[in-house]
Amino acid sequence: MFEEPFRWMEAISTRHSYVQEKLRKGQPVIAVPYDQGALLMGFSPQPGKIFEIYDRIALGGLGHPADVEKLRMTLLDLAHLEGFNRSAQDVTIARLLQFGIAPALKQNFEEVMRAPYLVQLVLVEIDQEGQARFYRLNYDGHWETFKNGAVIAGNDKAAQWIGKELARIPFAGMPLDQALRETCKLWEDSLRQVDEEEKEKNQMPVTLKEAFEQWTLEAAVLGRDSGRRNLYRRVTPEEIEQARKAVLP
Numbered sequence: 001m002f003e004e005p006f007r008w009m010e011a012i013s014t015r016h017s018y019v020q021e022k023l024r025k026g027q028p029v030i031a032v033p034y035d036q037g038a039l040l041m042g043f044s045p046q047p048g049k050i051f052e053i054y055d056r057i058a059l060g061g062l063g064h065p066a067d068v069e070k071l072r073m074t075l076l077d078l079a080h081l082e083g084f085n086r087s088a089q090d091v092t093i094a095r096l097l098q099f100g101i102a103p104a105l106k107q108n109f110e111e112v113m114r115a116p117y118l119v120q121l122v123l124v125e126i127d128q129e130g131q132a133r134f135y136r137l138n139y140d141g142h143w144e145t146f147k148n149g150a151v152i153a154g155n156d157k158a159a160q161w162i163g164k165e166l167a168r169i170p171f172a173g174m175p176l177d178q179a180l181r182e183t184c185k186l187w188e189d190s191l192r193q194v195d196e197e198e199k200e201k202n203q204m205p206v207t208l209k210e211a212f213e214q215w216t217l218e219a220a221v222l223g224r225d226s227g228r229r230n231l232y233r234r235v236t237p238e239e240i241e242q243a244r245k246a247v248l249p
Helices: 005-023 065-085 093-110 156-168 176-193 196-202 208-214 237-247
Strands: 029-034 037-044 050-054 057-063 119-126 132-137 143-146 150-152 216-223 232-234
Touching (some): 005 057, 029 119, 037 050, 037 176, 050 065, 065 093, 065 119, 119 150, 150 156, 176 216, 176 237
Antiparallel strands (some): 029 037, 119 132, 216 232
């Protein structure tokens, strides 16, 4: 069917446009360092954006819930297989991406007769030296690494704006409560990058107050001071309520 190269390229371009349009409603998931580890947070109409993958690895996702769940389970299986065959120290995001899920996503996306994954993922890791590492994985298998934090969002302008702010704001020196407040403010400020027509079309909250009233704030940390092998924990409702009171007038 796609015997001519330009027809295949046209089909790939169409798939990019299709997936990007489907992801446009996806709300930002922001991952940042803080003084004791790394924080992931995001608002959503229902829980299901942030997950634990392995002892030192966490995941945030946006897109179709079934696709997010499928990739989460794939990463989970890969991590445990790697830990069993090698050791827990060998389970890193870079290995899971490079030798596992990224090639599979690329192959899926380029096989134009198959449905593409409607998903973006942000992954966070505390490495063996205690440093926070951040990665972003796209629906077509392309992945990137970041030092100061990472973001995924359906709206490209909002994602680019948050990315610039992550490079500017010194999250690594903040305690958890301050980092959570600052990421909430980033989430709200990024809405200014979204066209009013798109906000109305997608029925998006336009302020933090509306977001807290209508949606769920999910947040989790990888805390290097946990005293346990497993560094992952959910941010408690009390911590979220404290942040809500601090950022709302």
